Amino acid sequence: MANVPSDLKYTKEHEWVRVSGSSAMVGVTDFAQQQLGDVVYVELPKEGDSFGASDEFGTLESVKAVSEIFAPLAGKVVKVNAALVESPDLINMDPYGDGWLIEIELADSKQTDGLLSAAQYEALLREGGE
Amino acid sequence: MAARRTPLNEAHRRLGGRMVEFAGWDMPVQYSSVIAEHEAVRTAVGLFDVSHMGEIEFTGPGALESANALITNDLSRCADGQAVYAGLLNDEGGFVDDVVAYRFSPERILIVVNAANKDKDFAWMQARAEGVKPVDRSDDFAQIAVQGPKAAGLVQRLTPVELSTIGTYRFSEGPVAGVPCIISRTGYTGEDGFELYCPPQQAEKLWDTLLQEGQAEGVKPCGLGARDSLRTEVKYPLYGNDIDDTHTPLEAGLGWICKFDKPGGFIGRDALLRQKNEGVKRKLVGFELTGSGIPRHGYPLLHEGQRVGEVTSGTMGPSVKRPIGMGYVPIALAAEGSTFEVEIRRRAVPAVVVKTPFWKKS
Structure with missing residues (x-):
């Protein structure tokens, strides 16, 4: 069973978002890393890149598969998890901690209303037959 | 279904x-x-578990001769209790499948085929076998x-x-x-x-x-x-990725499984000899990325801005710990050390042809 921390927001694309003030930390969920398997390569944007909500902003690759990752919210990238270049497996080991992907400066800090709560995300996983 | x-x-x-x-x-x-x-x-x-593989059997007097005419390798030169890797080829020399043929005796030959090709192979063998006809034993x-x-x-x-x-x-x-x-x-x-x-x-x-x-x-x-x-x-080909009915053993670097001088020849032999005389124009090579990314099946191979082939298999090798791949390239780019690019998400990532297998057991 996948771990779904209650203090985070989620997307249907299996990303998590930790909003604090006008910025947000973004990663993929425990469920996503389980589905993906061992992550061996990560492609992330550069600091300063801007994205609209739902834009593809990077790629995670396992031995077997490629998965795109989508921006949960519109904004500008202010920090990228550089440790993932050398240790992409941090995403498997600690998806909600050291395996974070990027931090974004939100274009509109009120737009977070569209994100799922932990309970809603868990319901989504249950529907998916997880 | x-x-x-x-x-x-x-x-x-x-x-x-x-x-x-x-x-x-x-x-x-x-x-x-x-x-x-x-x-x-x-x-x-x-x-x-590889139970999905198919097993097709030839039994009775003439089993060896019948099976041997269908495959590129030569069971007549094997001992009982020996197996060979071989191709089943079409008349143009392309792979119908790649198989392992087991010689129990001259009167019992078992050919193990890819799951995806089993029905096709069996029908093909039924139609082409002269003398002893094959039996599909896959469910056994x-x-x-x-x-x-x-x-x-x-x-x-x-x-x-x-x-x-x-x-x-x-x-x-x-x-x-x-x-x-x-x-x-x-x-x-x-x-x-x-x-x-x-x-x-x-x-x-x-x-x-x-x-x-x-x-x-x-x-x-x-x-x-x-x-x-x-x-x-170890650069073992996967049927449907690295070899198929449009690629020959000579192009795939599998000339060694074709015994041109065996008695009776084999289906596809003439086409292969023709290709040999005219010169093979493309070859399956193993390459490594020298830039960042992972080559994947279907990604284009580029040289001087032109598409020259595509990746047939690729991964981040867990033992070699490098991004590796295979693909067919024009013969001019097939030598070790040749360079080209792999197009990964609209980026041209440099690659170099390397000695294979990528990984060798110590």
């Missing part, structure tokens, strides 16, 4: 295997981690591959058959864990190991015993993910 299940399907589910459809079969792609399973095979021992066999440096030690504890007498690409028959098996020293991983063919009803007993007994060796059940990364690191 629902995916078919091997006799080990429930065992895979109990072990937490993540099931996917492959070639019409419901198969485990991984249990815990592709990398951990891959590593188990490189350093210890792994078990694979389950198959478990036991692969890795500790495979022999594990299997030896479970069988009275002296495994040291079975060389590479040789086989014997006898009980393993009390289950009657064809014990074949073959595999698809680049490691020592065995492929055990047994009655489907007893496959689960064999599987469970190997898993239990193999704990001493650190055995792991392994899925299709590890099977693919293991075979890619």
Whole structure:
């Protein structure tokens, strides 16, 4: 069973978002890393890149598969998890901690209303037959 | 149509295997981690359910001659108890399939074919075989591959058959864990190991015993993910990716499985000789990325801005720890050290042709 921390927001694309003030930390969920398997390569944007909500902003690759990752919210990238270049497996080991992907400066800090709560995300996983 | 299940399907589910459809079969792609399973095979021992493979048999007087005319390799030069890797070719020299042919005796030949091609191969053999006609025995066999440096030690504890007498690409028959098996020293991983063919009803007993007994060796059940990364690191072709009906053994670097001088020849021989005389124009090469990314099946290969081929297989090799791939390139780009680019998400990432296999057992 996948771990779904209650203090985070989620997307249907299996990303998590930790909003604090006008910025947000973004990663993929425990469920996503389980589905993906061992992550061996990560492609992330550069600091300063801007994205609209739902834009593809990077790629995670396992031995077997490629998965795109989508921006949960519109904004500008202010920090990228550089440790993932050398240790992409941090995403498997600690998806909600050291395996974070990027931090974004939100274009509109009120737009977070569209994100799922932990309970809603868990319901989504249950529907998916997880 | 629902995916078919091997006799080990429930065992895979109990072990937490993540099931996917492959070639019409419901198969485990991984249990815990592709990398951990891959590593188990490189350093210890792994078990694979390969019961989805097809088995086609020729029996009776003339069996060898009939089967031998269909395959590129030469069973007449084999001993009883020997197997060969071979191609089944169309008249243009392209692969209908790649197979392993087992010679029990001149009157009993078993040809093991890819799951996805089994029906096609059987119909093709039926139509082309002169003399003895083949029988589809696929439902009579389950198959478990036991692969890795500790495979022999594990299997030896479970069988009275002296495994040291079975060389590479040789086989014997006898009980393993009390289950009657064809014990074949073959595999698809680049490691020592065995492929055990047994009655489907007893496959689960064999599987469970190997898993239990193999704990001493650190055995792991392994899925299709590890099977693919293991075979890619040793550049074993996968039918449908690296070889198909439009590519010949000469292009694939498999000229060695074609015995041009064998009595009676083989289907596709004339086309191959023609290609040999005219010169092979493209070759399957192994390459490594020198930029960042992972080559994947279908990605374009570029040279001086032109598309010159595509990636047929590629991965991040768990043992070599580098992004590796294969693909057909024009002969001018096929030599070791040649460079071209792989197009990955609209980026041209540099690659260099390297010596293969990418990985060699120590």
